[in-house]
Amino acid sequence: MSLKGSLTPWGPLKAMNPLSPMSPLRLYARSRALPAALAALAGTAVAAAWAAHWLVSLPAFDHTARLPVVVFGPLLAAAAIGTGLHTPSDELDRTAVRAWWPRRLAHLLGATVLAVALLALAVPGHAEAFGAPAAVRNTLGLAGVAAAGAALIGARLSWLPPVLFVGGVYLAAPGEPGGAADWWAWVMQPGPQGGSWTVAVAAFTAGATLYAWRGARRATAAS
């Protein structure tokens, strides 16, 4: 195989013109309803930016009031990424000549990088307290949890594990950062806490590996 022929997980680079209606990349994106997922990510980022701005502008609050934004913005983004891993043509996809894992990994990484960038821009300033670093960490970690969910219970329900986790932790986490909560309540930490980053990166690595290896679990059992 020539170098040109192996440049992208979707095929030769010269066939990748996204404007051509029959380009593989475009067909793949449409088969996964990627335009809708991208719109959901953009909408989430805009809503998060607006909410952060509004909370900080309230007279009784300052930038530390952005906690809900850096938790629920990434949660919505993770849900959009996870459900975007759904494929309606699972049985036909299994007959593909090429291995799926590079495409799965590229899909997940691409969507996560975009979500991370958008949400980092949504909470400018005060990096140490619920700013861009916390948004990046939470998006990364929750996207990993959603990807693992897609592999284990199916892409359609992949939003469920991150929602249950965030719901539980949001109610149970202590008010002060640090200590053991760094690890188990990593989404609630203001920013630079090392333990929270370790857990988030580990969650993404594990989730991405699991999804790339197994793919989304099929929705209906094979007869």
Place this chain on the structure above:
Amino acid sequence: MNPSATVAVTGLTVRHRRTVALDALDLSLGPGVHGLLGPNGAGKTSLIRVLATVAAPSSGRVELLGTDSAGHGERTAIRRRLGYLPQEFGYYPAFTVREFVAYVAWLKEVPADRAPAAVERAVRRVGLGDRIDARMKTLSGGMVRRAGIAQAIVNEPELLLLDEPTAGLDPEQRVEFRALLRELGTRATVVVSTHLVEDVAAACTDVALIEAGRLAFQGATAELVALGGEPAEPGGSPTSAVERGYTTALRAHRGPTGRARESLR
């Protein structure tokens, strides 16, 4: 085993949790159209899915197109030359027929410069040429099935596996489809799983009959017809010779114990 066989299966066993779908099945198929018959739950779909390389056997050896399908590299080479219509196949509903078939052409690595023509040819062959730019979700059940057949033949496969391809086709479409099958069978090995015995009589050169995960009968369609013999009761139910042959072969395979079980019902 016949060295020229496109499909050579030995001791193939497939288990789903605690049930055995295929039980040490031996089967060898060469070019032509093979009807895969059997009662519901006999293991037809399990066999087709293993042959399509989408399901792994629990044990046994599966040789497709001259290579063992257990190896990763071999499987890749096989898939390029394989066509598969699943019994139920999903598709992105907003795809047009052209996009749907092009998507599969891409999965099968049909070269990009040849793909557009291959897609149009496959769609024309199943008689959907006038609906090629219609969205999949606007098609009737029979048209979706034909789009499914089009995706299965887009890469001009040497081994074509069709699971219940005539479900949802009206009688006229079935007649056209059988003609297409005969045409495809001149060059490729076509395996058609069906529960419609008349499809087999009209389009298949050979028949394999599966019952409870085992091969009950294999031979030319004419042999199965001959097995049917003359109608038992003149003026009785108008069953065709091939249907009687099907029943005779099944009963012979079930043997005395099976017959005893049947008489108890």
